[in-house]
Amino acid sequence: MLVGREDELATLGGLVQDAAAGRSGVLCLHGPAGVGKTMLLQQAAAQAGGTVLHARGVESEAHLAFAALAEMLGPVLDLRDGLPAAQARALGSALALEEAAPAAPFAVASAVLGLLAAAAEDRGPVVVVVDDLQWVDEASRSAVLFAARRLDADPVAVLLGVRDEEGLDVAALDVPALALGGLDADAGVALLTAAHPGLADAVARRLVADTGGNPLALVEIPALLSAAQRGGEEPLPAQLPIGRGLERAYGRRVGALDPPAREALLLLAAAQPGDDAAGLARHLVGDGALTAAERAGLLVLDASGATFRHPLVRSAVLAAAEPAALRAVHGQLADQPGASPDGRAWHRAAAAIGPDADVAAALRDVGVRAQTAGAFVDAAAAFARAADLTAAPDDRARLLLEAAAAALVGGRPALGRELLVRCEQVARDPLVGVDLRALRARVDSRSGQPEAGADGLVAEAQALPDDPLRAGAFLLEAAAIDMANGRMRRMVQRATRARDLAAPVAPPVAALAEVLIAEARMALGESAEADAVLDAAHEQLLAYQPGTGPPEIVAMAAQSATWVERFDRAEALATRLVAVLREAGLVAELVYPLGVRALVQLRLGRLQRARADATEAVELGDATGFETALGYPLGVLAEVEALLGEDDRCRAHATRCAALAESMSAASIAVYGHAALCLLELGRGHPGEAADHGLAAERVEARTDVDESAIVRYLPNLVEALWRSGDEPGAARRLAVLERHAQRPGHTWAAGAALRLRGVLGPDEEVDDWFARALEQHDPAERPFEAARTRLLLGERLRRARRPADARRPLRTAVAAFERLGAAPWAERARVELRAAGGPAASAGGPAAAGAPGVEELTPQELQVALLAAQGQTNREIGAGLFLSPKTVEHHLSRTFRKLGIRRRAELSGALPPT
Ligand SMILES: Nc1ncnc2c1ncn2[C@@H]1O[C@H](COP(=O)(O)OP(=O)(O)OP(=O)(O)O)[C@@H](O)[C@H]1O
Numbered sequence: 001m002l003v004g005r006e007d008e009l010a011t012l013g014g015l016v017q018d019a020a021a022g023r024s025g026v027l028c029l030h031g032p033a034g035v036g037k038t039m040l041l042q043q044a045a046a047q048a049g050g051t052v053l054h055a056r057g058v059e060s061e062a063h064l065a066f067a068a069l070a071e072m073l074g075p076v077l078d079l080r081d082g083l084p085a086a087q088a089r090a091l092g093s094a095l096a097l098e099e100a101a102p103a104a105p106f107a108v109a110s111a112v113l114g115l116l117a118a119a120a121e122d123r124g125p126v127v128v129v130v131d132d133l134q135w136v137d138e139a140s141r142s143a144v145l146f147a148a149r150r151l152d153a154d155p156v157a158v159l160l161g162v163r164d165e166e167g168l169d170v171a172a173l174d175v176p177a178l179a180l181g182g183l184d185a186d187a188g189v190a191l192l193t194a195a196h197p198g199l200a201d202a203v204a205r206r207l208v209a210d211t212g213g214n215p216l217a218l219v220e221i222p223a224l225l226s227a228a229q230r231g232g233e234e235p236l237p238a239q240l241p242i243g244r245g246l247e248r249a250y251g252r253r254v255g256a257l258d259p260p261a262r263e264a265l266l267l268l269a270a271a272q273p274g275d276d277a278a279g280l281a282r283h284l285v286g287d288g289a290l291t292a293a294e295r296a297g298l299l300v301l302d303a304s305g306a307t308f309r310h311p312l313v314r315s316a317v318l319a320a321a322e323p324a325a326l327r328a329v330h331g332q333l334a335d336q337p338g339a340s341p342d343g344r345a346w347h348r349a350a351a352a353i354g355p356d357a358d359v360a361a362a363l364r365d366v367g368v369r370a371q372t373a374g375a376f377v378d379a380a381a382a383f384a385r386a387a388d389l390t391a392a393p394d395d396r397a398r399l400l401l402e403a404a405a406a407a408l409v410g411g412r413p414a415l416g417r418e419l420l421v422r423c424e425q426v427a428r429d430p431l432v433g434v435d436l437r438a439l440r441a442r443v444d445s446r447s448g449q450p451e452a453g454a455d456g457l458v459a460e461a462q463a464l465p466d467d468p469l470r471a472g473a474f475l476l477e478a479a480a481i482d483m484a485n486g487r488m489r490r491m492v493q494r495a496t497r498a499r500d501l502a503a504p505v506a507p508p509v510a511a512l513a514e515v516l517i518a519e520a521r522m523a524l525g526e527s528a529e530a531d532a533v534l535d536a537a538h539e540q541l542l543a544y545q546p547g548t549g550p551p552e553i554v555a556m557a558a559q560s561a562t563w564v565e566r567f568d569r570a571e572a573l574a575t576r577l578v579a580v581l582r583e584a585g586l587v588a589e590l591v592y593p594l595g596v597r598a599l600v601q602l603r604l605g606r607l608q609r610a611r612a613d614a615t616e617a618v619e620l621g622d623a624t625g626f627e628t629a630l631g632y633p634l635g636v637l638a639e640v641e642a643l644l645g646e647d648d649r650c651r652a653h654a655t656r657c658a659a660l661a662e663s664m665s666a667a668s669i670a671v672y673g674h675a676a677l678c679l680l681e682l683g684r685g686h687p688g689e690a691a692d693h694g695l696a697a698e699r700v701e702a703r704t705d706v707d708e709s710a711i712v713r714y715l716p717n718l719v720e721a722l723w724r725s726g727d728e729p730g731a732a733r734r735l736a737v738l739e740r741h742a743q744r745p746g747h748t749w750a751a752g753a754a755l756r757l758r759g760v761l762g763p764d765e766e767v768d769d770w771f772a773r774a775l776e777q778h779d780p781a782e783r784p785f786e787a788a789r790t791r792l793l794l795g796e797r798l799r800r801a802r803r804p805a806d807a808r809r810p811l812r813t814a815v816a817a818f819e820r821l822g823a824a825p826w827a828e829r830a831r832v833e834l835r836a837a838g839g840p841a842a843s844a845g846g847p848a849a850a851g852a853p854g855v856e857e858l859t860p861q862e863l864q865v866a867l868l869a870a871q872g873q874t875n876r877e878i879g880a881g882l883f884l885s886p887k888t889v890e891h892h893l894s895r896t897f898r899k900l901g902i903r904r905r906a907e908l909s910g911a912l913p914p915t
């Protein structure tokens, strides 16, 4: 019987009700041991009605990948066949329902999302309860959290339970959390007197106060007291056991049982998810042993089998066990006929004394299977345990190396580092040493020390004169790290050496190196030669398939194509790359390419589309915790928001971009954050602030050897900001740089911007000439934003030359163009100028002429969904590609229809901004 907890139940009940009404929600209930989390979760689930999916973590040495998912999804697995093929396969392989197929880290997670949504669609509201999340296998945990964060318009409530102080950081889960404290005084006393009718009232009140209302303590402590203490005649002990402290009290109760009951308890305590330990105990020690434990209040026996009265009973049983007895029960559990191969291997490991080659081999297989299914952290644990059981130092070192590599791919560099330290202590083979140091370099580069990481890789490559393939791969990796650092010259050197080494042995690797070299040279300003290389590689890059090399190289090729205004190539590459990565369900890998596609859209003046792509990139980066790639889309998003006049979002994203990039010494990326703020302030008419941010961008960029203003494109803004704040010499100095860059092929943007700035800085009589030439460069159809900026400055300049009548025409055109683009702050600036020049106060061109009405009201996700629907994709296909449920897709589409004033999908393509 539950006492108290009215508020908490109302909160949880609200979530369940929301789910019934078609809105998903998630809450993590956390608190100390015995505070009542499990009880509350069970009560909320019992009141839910509909489908309840349940899983519970078990404290154990074993790391059984996807064990909790198997438990949780059991009742709805029959719906797997209705999932998109890639999801059904990933899930089937993870749950060992079919042959293991290689899966990406988040493939199973998006399948869980799909299955929960399908269950809700098919059977009505679903409540997912995952208790003791701190002990749930890592693969299941990250899949459940991913799904919980991305469910939206689905009747699904996700309730999580976490015991504090067991190593799981609730704040880092990034879901709403509720800290559960003890019962209040009245509820506590009610609980005590219900369980122990003879207890004196004053003693009850005292116990509630001394235990902080911890219900487990309240239930268990009176049994530990003497009759005189219970009656209030003798004082209570000074130290009452609470939380984990109750383990010892349970331990004493376990010790009082007879040997068969203790053995039965030990079998249950050593069991892992999937074991039929109760069946085994019945078989080996008999029913009587189980019922004796039940009588002692340590077990609950019911239709679902035998469960411990509380998880602390399990800890108590394990703590009290003789090591030999524990090994023996693990041996018995390993021999159960129904044991899974993974479960058996972990039991055998726990039963082993000293090194055991067979068991180590079996555990290595467990690790390989987990890794294949995308459970990298659980795989790392299996490899590490296999290493413990391996005698030969180099074999052991190789297993530790495998473990560290898996930990790194699984996003746990700190664990990887720890494993590498252990590896270093045993490795003797020089080749293992090379791999070890290369891996350490990789760990460094992903955990905030890219410089050291890249240097380490280069050093290892030098130590491998007889292995050009591996040396080449190391150098290539080091070169790619330099891209973010902005050390472009060194990047060229490293990639060139990689290419020369790989050319005779691995032509595809050499070709990738060639592309990297070209990308770096492009950033160094060698546009013509580099562009020719990228142009020649275009078809090959377009044919990219996941698994044939890092997708970043293709995304970088698209990015660098924008620097020389080859937008056709850039868009084709980015669009194709995004499509194949979506198709393959590669969530984390999409983050950077989506950011690049956003950049392409931005440069083409399609601000809404740019925002949709960049927003999705940031969401996926957050959902996967993949921070390395997050800085770039944050920077692009901030620039888009600066243009759209979304000041607060722009500031938040720009600041986060710069901070994240700085923390990873990624100077090239940090520039974007500062540049977005410069643009924002310039658009808002704050030249002083704009100049400060522009100068910050310049300072950060000076730490790189980038010599290409077309990359981040802040230079004309800095020139304008300096000029407006009175620093003409400063403006002129930067203008000279822009003019130098404008000489390069494919730099009409720089050329036009430089010419218009000449017009601004030059004498009155030259105005017409400079601006006419600038406008020739910025064809309004191709560069609408730049052309409108040129007209705005022209109008302003003409007014300053006392030609207000001449100023009005370009200003009217500029207002209309900015409005069409949705660049609100700039439209406003142009309107103010127009009024000052004696023009009409009203808007010049009417509401957004080019986009259909309503498009700017769409949220980024609505637009993303609408664009795919306009291409003819079904809701299910769109959902699979965007990692959303079909229901959420439907929800977005119906809102989109309303905003656009249309009724049918067929009308979508006409209502959306042009491609
Ligand atoms: N609100 C309540 N009303 C009545 N009894 C309660 C209440 N909350 C908890 N209890 C009692 O306290 C015991 C411990 O609670 P519970 O198992 O829910 O704690 P927990 O927070 O899940 O602990 P752990 O972190 O160890 O899993 C329960 O078995 C139940 O007997």
Ligand SMILES: [Mg+2]
Pocket (backbone or CB within 6 Å): 037, 038, 039, 131, 132, 161
């Ligand atoms: Mg609990």
